[in-house]
Amino acid sequence: MILLFSNPEFLRYSRSQLRTNKLISTAILSLALSVTIGFFMLHGKAESGEPLRAVGNRLLETSFILQALILGAGGGIACLNSIYTEKEHNTFDYQRITRLSSAELALGKLFGAPLLMYFICLCLTPLTLYAATVAHAHLSLVVAAYITLLVASIAFHAFTLLLSLLTVKGSQVSGIILALVILWLASADISHGPMHLHPLGPFESAELATAPSWELASSSSNWPTRYQFESSPLTDEFLGRPVHHFTVLVLIDLLLTGWFLIAVVRNIKRDPNQYEAYSSLQFLGLAVFLNILFAGFYTTNWATPLDAQAGFLAFDLIIFFFLGVALLRTRERVRSLLHAPGHPAPTLWASYLARTRFGPWRDACGIYDSGSIELFA
């Protein structure tokens, strides 16, 4: 494997995006943006009489949100455009027949396409450091926030790269909208619901940077009450135990990056008519991974074991449906799999099996009143 900095694809992006003139103008604009934001927030403080430390905290939060927007959303769109645009301009075929391995090509695009966004974030770092100083923020938390920003953004970039690979001509806008919706969902706080898991998106870096300490909510005597869980932005609950959100986020986002990259690497040099996101084993592994997440972080007490079963089945039905759709991207592929004698598309039959096998059992148990189970009916 060629090292990233000598990766030809990465080098191509750095040559085209990081030209001196472009860098200077970007740096000047970023500096102007930093000064403007800093000035207005500090000026506002003078008028409202708010303590300087609180203003610093808000400035720190703003700077991280801004960087998450630039690196997360901007970098995501750059990754989404990377393969799609090459397909549009017909340069992608030339990439596919070089001797670069699939992994080299994928990594070159993953880290190369959003290079300018990384540079803009770098230019905004002085604003962040200034805000952290004013807010008396913990240096370790600021560093953790940057790690969060980086890891969550890379996970999102890997997702958009996969989306870019699968996007067909004429559906670029739909792809961008879908990517932004996913980013929004990844930033939505679902910890108030049955999942005791805080957001996994890059915007979470702002929460981490402005947290008062690394302390977990578990230090409270009567853990795990819902109230305390929700009041601590740094505490998730895995299998009933409190875990630090930073650890959870980094671990899950790295694993998600891995899963997305597997699909990209598997397909990036393939004939588009032969795209298949995962092999059967990889697909099973992904389903197991998602089930572990669901089981680990879903901490509402089930009324009965049957409810728990129904919940898992409903969750798996959704997973298998979406992964099934992802597996069968092309119409040609759908048809050839459906028509293959003795090898019907397994995922397309998932709902059929659930209905025929699970339905009679459900009837025998007389559990018509379960909302989750009704999904199968």
Add this chain to the structure above:
Amino acid sequence: MILIEEVTKEYDQLGRQQGPLIAADRLSLEVPEGEVFGLIGPNGAGKTTTLKMLCGLLTPTSGKIIVNGVNVELQPDEAQKHIGYLADFFSVYGNLKVWEYVDHFARAYKLDRGSLDTRVRQAIAQVGLETKADSFVEELSRGMKQRLGIARAIVHDPAVLILDEPASGLDPKARVELKELLRQLNRQGKTIFITSHVLSDLQEICTAVGVMEKGKLLKAGKIEEVMRSAGTARRVHLRLASSGFELSRWLEGRGIISNPPSNPLSADFPFSGTDEDLASLIKNLVQAGAPICSIEEKMDSLETIFSKLSSGEVM
């Protein structure tokens, strides 16, 4: 050399009741080393599909493709060392400089780091873009972009060049330059597999052709063989320097022409014999005292042959 064995490419399409779309139908072909092979056929004949399968961009539904002894489907990385490909459109990175563009592909083909710069300079020089090496690609003319595309295709010094409509969109001057460049590359030993709509261009540079229609290869071989099999004979045009020799009577007497030509100093007739037969005819004419000042051999154009083959006139 290129070996295509029973290659088929099918696309299974929803909504098509009459079965899969067959873009290539059991193609078999052998192109020896050093040949310039032209593939001709109408739009949708399957030429581009064939070329894309040749360089590993599309996977054949069945059959196998061997380039320089390497199976393209089974050993794609090894096969790419031997293949240079140019698509039928100007596909370049406009925001790179000319040398950066070629350098990118030199690195992507994993050329030796020590000789990388030299090879990049050589490839740029081979296509005559030395003076534009520091220009941005987007500033180049179409002809120059096409030459840059060829520089990209040859930067790793492949034995086989696969060119899809390289002359499309080029002005006459650029087309002439392109033809000369291809001849030069062929002289350097490269096997060239080319498609073009401009059949006269192909006729000028190709040593062999294949005629394709609806995914099928109708005929393939040396140009002369294909012409012969298409029932087209060469024509010979003779011209005398002065009168005094009964050219028409001499030719009529040997059954070469049936009607006397309008001009007594020249004759134009079809000739179906071999090169040796033609040499013998000329020798006899000279010995008979014909003051020959010009002998011209004319052949049917590829357009004529293609129209005969594709209309089913000759199969």
